[in-house]
Amino acid sequence: MQLLGVTVIMAFRDLRAFIEEAEKIGEVAKVLGADTHSEIGPITEITAWSPEHPMILFDEIDGYPIGWRIAVHSLDSYKRMQLVYGFPDGIKGIELTRWWKNKLDHFVPVGFKEVEDGPVFENIQTGDDVNLYEFPAPLWHQKDAGPYLISGGATVLKDPETGKLNVGCYRGMLYDRNTLGHHLAAGHNGQVIRDKYFALGKNCPVAVSLGHDPSFQVAASEGVGFNENEFEFGGFLRGEPYEVVRGPLTGLPFLSTSEIVLEGEILHPDNEPQRVEAPWGEAHGYYSSGFPQPPLRINAVYRRDNPIILGDPTLRYKNRGAAGGFPKLARAWHMLELSGLEGIRGVGRVGPYFVISIKQYYSGQALRIADYAMSGLGDRPPRFLVLVDDDIDPNNRNQVEWAISTRMDPASQIHIQRERWTSPPNPAGLTPEKRMIEDYTVGTMIIDACKPFRWREDWDKMFLLSDIDEKLRKQTADKWSPVLGQFITEPKPR
Ligand SMILES: Cc1cc2nc3c(=O)[nH]c(=O)nc-3n(C[C@H](O)[C@H](O)[C@H](O)COP(=O)(O)O)c2cc1C
Incomplete structure (x- = not known):
């Protein structure tokens, strides 16, 4: 507003x-x-x-x-x-990314406020009365393994070692009236927490919200690390604490205004055989193959009257609108700057390329920044990282491609890394042999399209830009705009 x-x-x-x-x-x-x-x-x-x-x-x-x-x-x-x-x-573009990055730089955790009751408890089913078939669960993609009740949900877990809370957006396939397949992908905090319970011989308690203020879904799918929590991040984003109630069975907090919350436990493989979850249509545009997962048993359902389920199935080329993408870039930029490294001027994306623009001060600096970026910065490491100088807008395809084609020698400025954490459903590089042993690592590439540092003094003298200079551009535009007005373009960015 x-x-x-x-x-x-x-x-x-x-x-x-x-x-x-x-x-x-x-x-x-x-x-x-x-x-x-x-x-x-x-x-x-x-x-x-x-x-x-x-x-x-x-x-x-x-x-x-x-x-x-x-x-x-x-x-x-x-x-x-x-x-x-x-x-x-x-x-x-980059202004929007910078705007949110500046907010993240001043992040203050906004903890939740506990209340005794809330609309989420308007209707309660427990034990044998639990019946997930009551809820509309779409077949989102034609060849999904079955209906998925959870697609835009938010799952709360608590780390059994540290007591820290975690919230993630993980899909959930409907198996039967009280069981779901819940996909906690390898490497996400949710998977690590679940497996900590399993190592203790315990089931993993969870509370899954199926409908909530979208800020909570943003928080659940944000790359919040183990030293922050999503309730506090979401509270910061909306500028007000969430009101939470405690789950009667698990003690886990969830939003008092959630539309539906499922309280249950992911069952230890010694207590319940694993069941195949997926195929599911992934964001990469292919179906992921189904493989055995520990099932999630629901022991209680809380819901409001006339509940609304938030659906968010992954889709190839889903267009998230003119503002799409900036939150991830802003978080990456914010985390990159926490490194304390000098010279980071912007973070952007062009097609599959994650792009960082850099003001170079010393040799080796760009790759030093790249090494830090390759930790993933709250996400999986980029498969293709492009480094550009600070005269290049990292969101501008023409400029990034121009930098790659004129400043990058493939023989010396491409750096391949091996065995990096990746997204399991992406086919590239994940051979059948690797999948058999659940090795979800692939190669990544750094394309250093910065002007080679050793030439920095000479570059601009050796390679003169052929663009018209600003004075002549303006003079020409002023004189001829009555005839050519709409066709006269802004200066080419340098
Ligand atoms: C619509 C949507 C669906 C997602 N589905 C899954 C999923 O099924 N499994 C998963 O592990 N991550 C999924 N993610 C990504 C995670 O929610 C995201 O990476 C989150 O930060 C992981 O949190 P965690 O590291 O705290 O576990 C999805 C994200 C979105 C936006």
Whole structure:
């Protein structure tokens, strides 16, 4: 919301409040009467590729009570992202990334506030009364192994060694009335915590929220490390503490205004045989193959009247709108600067390339920054990291490609690294042999497209830019704009 030109972040109490606000600004489309097995998934997919698309609210879902809804595309537009982040109107690209990075630089944890009760407890089922089939669970992609009840959820876990809380967004396939397959990918904090319980011979307690203020999903899918927690990060993002209640069975906190919360435990492989989870249509654009996972047994369901499930299936080329991508870049930039290394001027992305622009002060500096970036900076390491000088906008494809083609000698400025943590569903480099032994590591590449440092003094003298100079450009533009107005371009960035 803009008041006197100042953006005010709105702390949404819940998913309903967010949808109401999105409706007010014309960003919600309602779809009535679709079914879960052949319509909700396809509708979600065929609307996901347009540059900016509305949030879709499915209601009157075939076979389910009127008012039990599914909302998809919650954050896939500039304006809906703005509702959550509160950035000033109009800023884009590196300016938007810098704006959020500057906020992260001043991160203050905003802890949650505990309350005794909340709407999430309006309806309760426990033990044998638990029946997950009551909820609409779509077949999101045609060849998924089955319906997925959890796609935009947020799972709370507690580290058994440190007592620290963790929240992650992990998908969940519906197996039967009280069991799900829950995919905690190798290397995510959730997997590490789960396996700590298993090492102690215990099941891993969890509380999974299926619908919440989108700031909480942002927090759940943000690369928050082990020394921060997502409740505090989400509280910081929305500018207000979340209100939480404690799960009666696990003692885990969850939002008092969640639409649905499932309390349960991921079962230790000695207590329950593993079950195959997936195939599932991944963000990479291929189905991941199914493999055995410890199942998640649900012991209690808490839900509001007329609950809304937040759906967010991964889709190839899903277009997250004009604001898409900046939060990850901002976090990477923020973490990169925590290294204390000098000269980091910007972080961006062009296609598959993660790009850092650098002001060079000494030889070896660019690769020193690259080594730090290759820790992953809150995510998996980039597969292709491009280093450019600070005259290049790291989000501008033309400029980045120009730097690669004119400043980079493949014989000496490409650096291959081996056996780096990667995303298991991405086929590239993960051979059948590696998959057999669950080795999810591949090679990564640093493309150093900075001007070679040893030439820095001579470069600009040896290689003169052929662009028109600013004075002549302006003179020409002024004189000829009455004839050529709309065709006269801004100066080429240098
Ligand atoms: C829509 C969506 C679906 C996701 N699905 C999964 C998933 O099924 N499994 C997983 O491990 N990570 C998934 N992720 C990524 C994680 O939520 C994200 O990397 C998060 O930071 C992991 O948290 P953790 O390191 O605290 O476990 C998904 C992210 C999004 C936005």
